[in-house]
Amino acid sequence: xxxxxxxxxxxGPGDPELVTLKAIxxxxxxxxxxxxxxxxxxxxxxxxIVSRFVEKSIPVIFLKFPMTRDRTVLEKAWDANAKEIxxxxxxxxxxxFITLGDPMTYSTFGYIMRVIRKLDPGVPVQVxxxxxxxxxxxxxxxxxxxxxxxxxxVVSGALGARQLKRIINHTDNxxxxxxxxxxxxxxxxxxxxxxAENATLITRCGLEGEExxxxxxxxxxxxxxxxxxxxxxxxKDHK
Numbered sequence: 158x159x160x161x162x163x164x165x166x167x168x169g170p171g172d173p174e175l176v177t178l179k180a181i182x183x184x185x186x187x188x189x190x191x192x193x194x195x196x197x198x199x200x201x202x203x204x205x206i207v208s209r210f211v212e213k214s215i216p217v218i219f220l221k222f223p224m225t226r227d228r229t230v231l232e233k234a235w236d237a238n239a240k241e242i243x244x245x246x247x248x249x250x251x252x253x254f255i256t257l258g259d260p261m262t263y264s265t266f267g268y269i270m271r272v273i274r275k276l277d278p279g280v281p282v283q284v285x286x287x288x289x290x291x292x293x294x295x296x297x298x299x300x301x302x303x304x305x306x307x308x309x310x311v312v313s314g315a316l317g318a319r320q321l322k323r324i325i326n327h328t329d330n331x332x333x334x335x336x337x338x339x340x341x342x343x344x345x346x347x348x349x350x351x352x353a354e355n356a357t358l359i360t361r362c363g364l365e366g367e368e369x370x371x372x373x374x375x376x377x378x379x380x381x382x383x384x385x386x387x388x389x390x391x392x393k394d395h396k
Contacts, residue, residue: 167287
């Protein structure tokens, strides 16, 4: 029996109109769709975004991934879910693993892909890129990420202000993702660096309740939602 193909599909940041034509084409032809969900429920934002593009006859399987930093727990989940996906691929099924944003940028798909390749190096893997949250956020906010000879860095805010302190002197602009958990610490560092006037907070980009805050000082005492990021620039945009 021929081996099926694993498709890693980026579904973009939230707006279904930002799902690519190629992603839609693949979703309409695969035999099975896998979507990540938490261990508490079956909800998947990625699936919610693309549900209109997936034929009702195509089964959707929700895979449980724990929200934890415990590497042992995470590796156990990656291994179990990769084996579940692989069992269908070995039956000749073409399967799609959908993920928010882009599959190769801060995505669960990267872990799944590595485990599957380790378990069965012969499995064909194709990746369909998606629009990242920070590209969509920059467009929504009217913020240029970089121009001319400028550089920019994309970092996670999961470790608080540590990443910002490490990178800020080595780049012109910083995109900071996952800022909700350590928001006040990150904001304090932005203020200390004198960058508050050049920073923009974007929350729930492309979704209901989207908010763009150019004057982040008025958001100091609030806690942003889970889907939030900061665009931090050393210089104001050229007029």
